[in-house]
Amino acid sequence: MNTAPHRRRSLTAAAAVAATGLLLAGCGGAGTGTGETDATASASAEPVAGGNLTFAITVDSHCIDPQQVGNNDAIAAARQTVASLTAQDPETGEILPWLAESWEVDEDASSYTFHLRDDATYADGTPIDAESVKTNFDAIVALGATASLGSQYLVGYEGTTVVDESTVTVDFSEPSAQFLQATSTFSLGLLSPDSAELTPEQRCAGEYTGSGPFAVQSYTLDQEIVLEKVAGYAWGSEANAHTGEAYLDTVTFKVIPEASVRSGSLQSGQIDATAAISTVDLPQFDGNGFWLSYRANPGVVFNLFPNESSELAGDEAVRRAISKGIDREQIAETVLSAQDEPATGVLSHSTPLYESIADELAYDPEGAQQILDDAGWVEGADGVREKDGKKLTTTVTFWQVPEPLELVQQQLAQIGVDLQLQHVTVAESQAIKESGDFDFDYYNLTRSDPDVLRTIFSANARNINQRSPEEVDVLLDDSAASTDAAERQELVTEASRLLVRKGHAIPVYELSTTIAASDAVHGLTFEASSRLDFYDAWVDQD
């Protein structure tokens, strides 16, 4: 399964996207892993405007404000309602113009100047000018933790200066190379200045005015979100297949919590598409009047993250042995859907600047045993290793689907490591994380910029390993200041290697998002962050 075409990577040297001589080649090319099993579904026919597309989501998190949401389902709706300063090419990871026609970045990536196009407006007709961009960024910083993603992108924000009506400069107190990609996300998508006056609650309820190709028509808690096309929208980005207004009149997001009901509803035509079909049901939508399209989520793959302030996870030999004792190919082949792939790095292969470090992640049970033997962990009577009377029994805390970790548990048992699975609710996992009382954490993070690596691992940032600074932190911190794509890629790859070698990161597999849709649906795609993009979508009219 690993010879699939989406493995190809075109590492074209980064094209300079900055208009001026000041270099900013935000991102080099990276594989995207898009694969449509029924490519004919959307490629050939001529798009027709009109109609409604009903899309099932699994949960309503009671907020659809793009600047506040963090949940995939909410993002699916919110993303469509805002345009961003920049867009990101899902194929190459390149940052493209959207509301900003061009931009300059200073040498240490701490000052960004954007030149806005002059014809764009918010959904209520207010022009998108420099002043309103400043209002947006100031408002996101003021939101604080409720704007969980946006506030992280704006860490170190010093302020926005309005240079003239269509020029703004955003300044940071420290280098922030990730910011350019961040301007392409929904989290920094623009809302009208009036919306900044609303309370966070009103905005959550969908009362804001956005800038995207769709606007909120109605929002019924726990039931549905209806978006309608914005008339006169004419500033789509090059990342999309067309310009001008969206094709669909409306998009209806229905909340369907039960997986089997989503499958049944799609099969019986009560919904048109969803990105939440359970693995076992996917094959029935591969053909037979349906199509599947999938993409690996960019960012940090599912990893075991050691809490190195704990006794066992603080033992480098244990961490390295665990990493070598995991057979990632077997996990991908046996417990995941055909679309999910084994990890070939700390970052997924759809992340810009990704380079495979699969050689560091090869299955090597003998090597793992050797490391443990050398460190004095000897096999006990029950097959579990011990040292100084202490058993090699460690725990991973998580709320996600348990199957991949159940297999990891079996694999590690073979090298004498007893991995206990502590499967908890989201709420509990948050509390445990905060208490700091755990050995291994487990999750993935979606972000279409390699900076996510620095944000979580650097001893000078989140330091999720709870360790003291070392060599890798220099590489990570330097990567935040580098605006040269080739140099940044080198730093990121080298840092990834060090993280894996020291067992600070134990990658397992890449999460992917799969769209399942009826053949009447066309052009429903992923944007660079594997979020859904309804702008090019259209449906057959009878």
Place this chain on the structure above:
Amino acid sequence: MGRYVLRRAGQGLFVLWAAFTISFFILYLLPSDPAALMASGGGEADQVDPALLDDLRAQYGLDRPVLVQYLDALWHALRLDFGASYTSGAPAGELVLQALPETLKLTGAALALAVVLGVGLAVASTFPRARWVRHLLSSLPPLGVALPTFWVGLLLLQWFSFQTPLFPAIGNEGAISLVLPAVTLAVPAAASLAQVLGRSLRGTLTEPYVETARAKGASRRRVHLAHALRNAAIPALTVLGVMVGGLLGGAVVTETVFSRVGLGRLTVMSVNAQDIPVVQAVVVFSALVFVVVTLVVDLVYPLLDPRIDVRRTAVAA
């Protein structure tokens, strides 16, 4: 009678306070952090800056001692103010009131259906002369009680929505969307009603006054429906009171399976998100429903059987 109702109202208030207090402390003791959940927006919060979380805690008063939080919440709750939802920011009481009509429709329809089916089945399992018919029918209620609501719901969806598109699988639109969920919710309720009423009917039919009525020339049907059924209704009425609570609980599963808006869904969402204000509002509201229903049931007893004097019976609620 007036004094009786007053006394019951006082006891009802105690029940409400107890429900509020117990749920508050259970939620507080659960291992979780509402602030981190809030900041995650239901998604990935693994990158959230701890300093920002502290701000959020201060904003919602979650940094105060638990007793202060409790007294403050209680003081506001006395004025029917349960605070703002952690997830949407909307007033918790308002969220409950918004969700209420849909759940009332669902539980109302299910209750009506349960009464019709339950009474019908109880009568049908005692009336026929053929012994095997009675046996067959009286084996249905235990089966109905044993079927998991979740499974019944999915089965009905499979048959009547996915394979034969008679009813919509999801949503709250129109009476037609109410059919499958109401049937699902009514199955266990009807079954337990039929069980209790059937047993009670069989007992009543052996009473001497039934012989007397027959001897006086009353028809078999009249004896069964007018004399026996009325006297057998008392235990069934008690079950009916408890059943209202069961229906509210069943709405949690039914509304989830059928993707319906309502109190049940709101409860699931709020518990998952540790949205304490909303959970509190739901708990107090449910307790209120229970208090009122049991009071009404107690007041109806004497209408069925004049020998019952509510003023002297022990109070159950």
